[in-house]
Amino acid sequence: MADSKLRAAMLIISDTAYQDPSTDKSAQVLSEVFATDGGDQWTLNHKIILPDDILLMQKQIVRLCDDEEYMNLIITTGGTGFATRDHTPEAITPLIHRHAPGLVHGMLAASLQVTPFALMSRPVAGVRNKTLLITLPGSPKGAKENLLAIIKLLPHACLQAAGGDSRALHIGGVKKLEEDAKVNTSKGSIDHNHDHSHVHTCGGHSVPKARTTEDEQPKSNDLNAGPSRRHRSSPYPMIPVETAVQLVLAKTPPRKTIKAAVSSTLIGCVLAEDVKAKEAVPAYRASSIDGYAIFVPEDGPSPKGIFHVASISHASPGEIPALPLGKIARITTGAPLPPGATAAVMVEDTVLRRLSDEGLEENEVEILTDKIKPNENVREVGSDIRAGEIILKNGDEVTAAGGEVGLLASVGKAEVTIYQKPVVGVLSTGDEIIPHDRPGDLRSGEVRDCNRPTLVAVVRGWGFEVVDLGITKDTPDDLEKSLREAMRKVDVIITTGGVSMGELDLLKPTVERVIGGTIHFGRVAMKPGKPTTFATVPFKNNAGNSETRLIFSLPGNPASAMVALHLFVLPSLHHSSGVSPPGLPRVLVTLDHDISLDSQRPEYHRSIVFAKADGLLHATSTGGQRSSRVGSFRSANGLLCLPCREGWLEKGQKVEALLTGRVLGL
Secondary structure (H helix, E strand, C coil): CCCCCEEEEEEEECHHHHHCHHHCCHHHHHHHHHHHHCCCCEEEEEEEEECCCHHHHHHHHHHHHHCCCCCCEEEEECCCCCCCCCCHHHHHHHHCCEECHHHHHHHHHHHHCCCHHHHHCCCCEEEECCEEEEEECCCHHHHHHHHHHHCCCHHHHHHHHCCCCHHHHCCCHHHHHHHHHCCCCCCCCCCCCCCCCCCCCCCCCCCCCCCCCCCCCCCCCCCCCCHHHCCCCCCCCEECHHHHHHHHHHHCCCCCEEEEECCHHHCCCEECCCEECCCCECCCCEECCCEEEECCCCCCCCCCEEEEEEEEECCCCCCCCCCCCCCEEEECCCCECCCCCCEEEEHHHEEEEEECCCCCCEEEEEECCCCCCCCCCEECCCCCECCCCEEECCCCECCCCCCHHHHHHHCCCCEEEEECCCCEEEEEECCCEECCCCCCCCCCCCEECCHHHHHHHHHHHCCCCEEEEEEECCCHHHHHHHHHHHHHHCCEEEEECCCCCCCCCCHHHHHHHHCCCEEEECEECCECCCCCEEEEEEEECCCCCEEEEEEEEECCCHHHHHHHHHHHHHHHHHHHHCCCCCCCCEEEEEECCCEECECCCCEEEEEEEEECCCCCEEEEECCCCCCCCHHHHCCCCEEEEECECCCEECCCCEEEEEECCCCECC
16 A cells, blocks of 8 residues: 555535536645645545435445445545535444544634634544545535645555554654654644642652543442432433434444355345356246247248147256257247247247147147247346346345345355344343233332333344343342343343432443443433433453443333334444444324424424325324333334424424334325
8 A cells, every 4th residue: 555646536515516517616626635735645536426415425435435446535525514405424424433533623623713614514534444534515615724734644544544554654753754744743832841840848749640531530420439429410411312323323343244145034134245146147048938939030020830849948957959940849938948949939829730649749830920020039148137247236235025135046146245233132120120921910119021022022123133131130240240241142232221310220330330331421312211321341252352342221211212222222233234324214294183392302202104195104193102101102103303392393294203113004
């Protein structure tokens, strides 16, 4: 890589430029920056104009990143503002494996020196596989400012992302890196030689300095402090759902690939490679009808009259005798055309004239038409699929409805490379929780465990392997033991209960203070599901390799747990498995009745979505939405995304909904 120029691609994201490329001005400006300020280190391989469409952007970026001839750098320009069609950050963020907030800060800081409106841009930067992704504003001036702020640093970042020897790249230290990049650091130099010594009778001392930031220090309750000293209000900031989802995707480990046999077990898996046909379909010239194989001259009419039936060609393996001149051969659909035959006539265009002496076979048949053309009713070799043709692409999902398994089987593929699905474990917590199937009546304070069987059923329904981790008690030791055992068995742990503000809500401190995890969020601005918690835990597998385990700690109330499962766990599982875009499909529905809104938090209202004769999707509520009400999910196939405000949404108004199940028909 170091001996050749770095490969870059530029994506212009603009509905206007997509319709009329002459309206784009940014591409020329940015190309000049590469040419004049890029230090002769870049080759701009692609300039591609795309509309503001998330799926099209993602497909193009995945193709440029995941190909063998991957790009070292992809920059986008446009779609980073606040307009309703500005979707570039939302398209790119789920594709990033490792974020680069320093580059984002550098671009914003540079533009902020020019105008306060620099804060109206929503840049994103990070690495996917070996490719650095950076979003720039759509205005030529803003895009140029952002790129100039970082372009001299990008070769070093791209070399590291491509797998360069980090030790070799850093020989000589930061000073050498700055010299190589021709970065002027004089403006950024600050005199830190302040005198902090004080005179005491015992002599001077240095000021103690914490080596962790406030954000890095534990926020959860100290397990040894006792209930009287627990937090009286949550120390975790309440973040929007969208921010929480992006955090989940950013912290989900990179995808792994495995080989898998072509069978029905592939349903729901995503291909991690382009699949080429190893043989043509059909592999021989075949009849597309039941009838008779005939010889038709190139320059004359087809034969008409009475002909002797010389042979029979069935759709079965074996040698087919050649067709004698002046005779015909009976043939079935899919059977090989006999050598010497050039077309096939349908049985409907013939009449049987004479049987064999035994009366068992056709002897003579009359052909009633002379309109058959050469190659008529014949499927040529490779007419369906050519040998070497790409039949499925990296990122395609093998579905139960799409026929992908049949397509793979038809070209003789025995196995394919797919993205490995994570294994999921479900654990219930709480002294009050008992197995749902325990015989006998409930004692005072007992609650049957409905969360665990429900979540296990849903995740299995999504097509993932699930391990039932049982029920653990509300003690630090029991919880720690259960979590450590779970990390040996599964990649993703889902817990329910223990994340609120009670003295026995031990999940957060156990994860953070005992097993060494990092809590990325502990409260989300949503109803239901506010205490939803997401954490990652470093882990070494049995082979001694470092891995990361994900922990989704969902509220104990059943409706809250189910909503959080759909909103946060599913996108992570999809991301790991290669499903793009991750998460539930979003549709627009018409309300069939008034629905009240919550003024404090956005609400995800359980609903039934169905099609009506007007061609639109309609929705009705499942009834009472209390977070503990299990029945609110009965028959539900959607979550209405209700905004946070006073008042009502009236009957007939349209609102977005997330589909959790199949849409009901008319």
